[in-house]
Amino acid sequence: MYDIIINNAKIVDGTGSPWYYGSIAIRNGKIVEIKRKGKFKSGEHVINAEGLMVAPGFIDMHSHSDAYLLINPKAESKIRQGVTLEVIGNCGSSMAPILPDKLSEFKRRLGELAQYITWDWSTYKEYKEKLMKNGIALNVAPLIGHGTLRVNVMGYENREPTVEELEEMKRLLEQCMKDGAFGLSTGLIYTPGSYAKTEEIIELAKVAAKYGGIYSSHIRSEADKLIEAIMEAIRIGKEAKIRVEISHLKSAGIRNWGKIVEALKRIEEARLEGVDVTADFYPYTAGSTSLTACIPPWAHVGGIEEMIKRLKDPEQRMKIRRDIEASIEGWENLANLAGWDKIIVASCEKNKQYEGLSISEIAKINGKDPYDQAFDLIIEEEGRVQIILHMMREEDMLEALKSPYTMVGTDGSSIAPYEPLGRGKPHPRSYGTFPRIIGRYARDKRVITIEEAIRKMTSLPANKLGLKDRGIMRRGFWADLVIFNPKTIIDTASFENPHQYPEGIEYVIVNGKIVIDRGEHTGELPGRVLERE
Incomplete structure (x- = not known):
């Protein structure tokens, strides 16, 4: 007997190959069988997916849910758009490590939401254990923020680190990498990251590279100096021998519209030279x-x-x-x-x-x-x-969408339309990114195929992260799956009314457990803090 069977589905396997009809059987958290003909007969949960598409769960390559998952582990705005894995710790900012004498600064950043968290960790390992103890609805792959390392060691000093300070940052990062972190992130328009010279980042990136981690960067400019900033990220990749992910690729400001074509060209040239550089983007013309x-x-x-x-x-x-x-x-x-x-x-x-x-x-x-x-x-x-x-335009975003080297990242957080995470008018990307790409740009505008859209959301980021058993619909892989209606899937969140769940997401399965059942959250928290393989 299987735990879950999904019959009569249109299967989009995550590789970019054309969809096919089939049925899927799940047991002990894994996909154990996929049939192209016929149905499975006995399962504890039987899902008739007639008229629906089944894909690997979506991977949010750029998320900021680090603190929010401790406040509301249900990850409402992400899980309900089909996300089963978030990459957190982006833009140079992570929730670990936090040295005891710097705790007040991290609390201050979070404002009134800080009161909803019990701040009882310091190391990355302790943060990871806390997330697991609390429970989470989806999986997370944490990065370590360069800004976080700098705040811990140097505060907000606008200078180069001393030899001792750089060694201390490297030591902190190395311990996080030993404990399974996925790499290093930078936020080079934000202080204190913007105070760092390229050489400092290269030295830290070498530590992440030693353990097979990636380097993910909110680059030094997404506007006037976009090309120079792309080249800096590529240089870091070359000199540190590390895989590079350029965060939320864009060309901002009217005078810079169109530069994204050149940026993508530089990425392609670097790849031809052997630098593993890719980028992520979100399908909106506004940032936050x-x-x-x-x-x-x-x-x-x-x-x-x-x-x-x-x-x-x-x-x-x-x-x-x-x-x-x-x-x-x-x-x-x-x-x-x-x-x-x-x-x-x-x-x-x-x-x-x-x-x-x-x-x-x-x-x-x-x-x-x-x-x-x-x-x-x-x-x-x-x-x-x-x-x-x-400050962006749709034509440039579509260039990013069409590139074979880009994947999808919300640049948003796991929030909810209720307290305490339902406050304000946040960017709608936290609710709508993935359904917007499939419904608006793949189905309606036919900019890319649904299969290619899903490749960008699944196997491409899984490969970047070095995950060997996620991101593709394959026997023996973890059962992280999303089942959606290809005719109705669409985002509904807007800038005026952002706290709106998308339409068309019927089921979401994480590690073999149903978290979204006919569009409703079951309350299950089967997610894990993944470790770098």
Whole structure:
């Protein structure tokens, strides 16, 4: 007797091959048999998948659910779009390691959500054990953040590390890698990552490479210096001999539209030279980050308290403004790229009435200049203001979608339309990324085939992560599966109304357990913290 049988399905196996009719049997968490003809007769759970497609569970190559899974382990917004594995610890920010004297800084970053977490870990191993003890609905593959390592060892100092400091960062990373972490991530537009020179990152990437890890990077520019930033990531890959993943590939700002073609060309050339470099993307023309990312790096030195002091000082405040207006060299000037009218407040704690409004609109309400409004909001909210920036175009995103070397990452978190994770107006990508690609761009617009879309969501990221028994529908592989209606699958989350689950996802199975059953969450938490193979 099988645990689960799925009969009469259109099987999309994850390799990019054409779908075929078949039936699947699952036992002890694994796929044990796939039939091309006939049905399986006896199973504890029998799913009639007539008219439905079955695919390997989707892999979110770029996620920020590190803290959110400790608050709500059901992973609602991800599991309900078919995600069975999230890669966390991205953009240089991970929830481990956290040295005891730095704990307050990590709590501060999370704001009022910090109260929902029991902060009783320090090492990566302890964080991993905590996730497993709490239970999680899906699998996770954690990266270690370069910014996290730097905060632990150097705080927010804008300088090169001493020999001893670099050795300490390497030591911390090595222990995480020994404990199964999947690699190193950087966020090179964010402090303190932006303070690091390429050579520092190469030295750390060598440690991850030694253990077979990957290097995943929010590169130093996704706009004016996009090509230079791509080349820096490729250089790190070459010199550290490490596999490279370029995070949320885009070309931002009207003056940079079209550059993505050149970026993809550089990736292809590097691959021909033997550098394993790929990228991920999301199917939207807006990004999301913190409002503090609009402040020049020099004003971040010493941390958020020092930044707020500078914003309160008239002379320093004017210098910050002038640097944004003049678009000084050496940083990603998001305010200049998007414009205050295209920067929307997604969430904040003390001024919820502003959620969904642009900085320009809020400034008008308060009779202020947009710069002053942005600075005052950072001061009032102690830096905790999430924003959405409308600064890309669909044509460029479609170039990324069509490349054979790109996979899918939400750049969002596992949230839910209820408390405490249902606050604000977050980017809809946390709810809609995967169904949007299949429904809008594969089925309706036919930019790529459904089979190719699913390859980008399954076998391609599994291969990048070095997972030998996930990402493909194959006998002996883990039963991470999504069953969806190809005629109805679509995202419903919008920028105005983001907390909306997609349509068309009927079942999601994680490690052989049904987590989504006819569109509803069963409450099962069969996920695991995977270890690098």
